Amino acid sequence: MKRHPGLIPLSRDHHDALVVAQGLILGRSQAPRSDWPTDRRAQADRVVAFFAHTLWSHFEVEEAHLFPAVVAHLPGEADLVAQLIDEHDAMRTRSRDLERDPTTDLDVRLPSLGRLLEAHVRREERVLFETMQREMEPADLETLGARLRGHAREAASCRVSSSVADTRWRDTELGSKRGLRKLKRFPTLAEGPARSRRPLT
Numbered sequence: 001m002k003r004h005p006g007l008i009p010l011s012r013d014h015h016d017a018l019v020v021a022q023g024l025i026l027g028r029s030q031a032p033r034s035d036w037p038t039d040r041r042a043q044a045d046r047v048v049a050f051f052a053h054t055l056w057s058h059f060e061v062e063e064a065h066l067f068p069a070v071v072a073h074l075p076g077e078a079d080l081v082a083q084l085i086d087e088h089d090a091m092r093t094r095s096r097d098l099e100r101d102p103t104t105d106l107d108v109r110l111p112s113l114g115r116l117l118e119a120h121v122r123r124e125e126r127v128l129f130e131t132m133q134r135e136m137e138p139a140d141l142e143t144l145g146a147r148l149r150g151h152a153r154e155a156a157s158c159r160v161s162s163s164v165a166d167t168r169w170r171d172t173e174l175g176s177k178r179g180l181r182k183l184k185r186f187p188t189l190a191e192g193p194a195r196s197r198r199p200l201t
Contacts, residue, residue: 006146006148007129007132010148011125011129014124019031019036021114021118022114022118023043023046024110024117025111025115041106044103045102048098059091061151062088062124063085064151065147066144069147073140077131084128094113
């Protein structure tokens with residue numbers, strides 16, 4: 001399915017994330033002219049920088065705008081949203097671990113992070129975004145797209161640091177598992193059958 005214009009900025013970040021994920025999994029880039037390092041220690045530095053400069057703000061915009069819109073308009077997808085939040089948390093933890101210890105067991109830790117990142121991106125693109133485009137009203141997708149564009153303009157003028165992004169997310173109602181469970185109790189946001197977490201296909 002062709003990606004809705006409102007979701008394209010997120011999909012562009014996803015493309016970059018998949019390139020990084022493949023470099024971590026394979027230990028090299030498949031692109032002949034890529035500057036992806038072959039040294040694992042240098043790869044650790046590269047992925048920490050990628051998280052700080054790109055993925056922290058990407059996670060923030062999804063958690064501040066995308067996920068609340070999904071829970072509001074597609075309450076049956078609340079379990080999927082919870083899974084994606086868990087994956088964000090796991091990647092934040094692993095990135096910080098790499099920042100603290102960028103040398104130990106990199107032949108295990110880096111491919112593992114790459115597989116998690118790849119699976120997460122595929123799940124958002126193939127499951128979440130496809131469901132949104134099938135089931136959300138076009139006007140609601142347009143409204144969401146405007147919010148995402150507004151956030152992107154704000155981020156371009158003042159890049160949010162990883163620590164601030166994480167704090168701002170944790171301070172929101174949806175920013176904790178307790179907050180997500182609270183949202184599920186509101187009929188207007190979460191009525192409908194609960195759906196089990198689905199594997200990536």
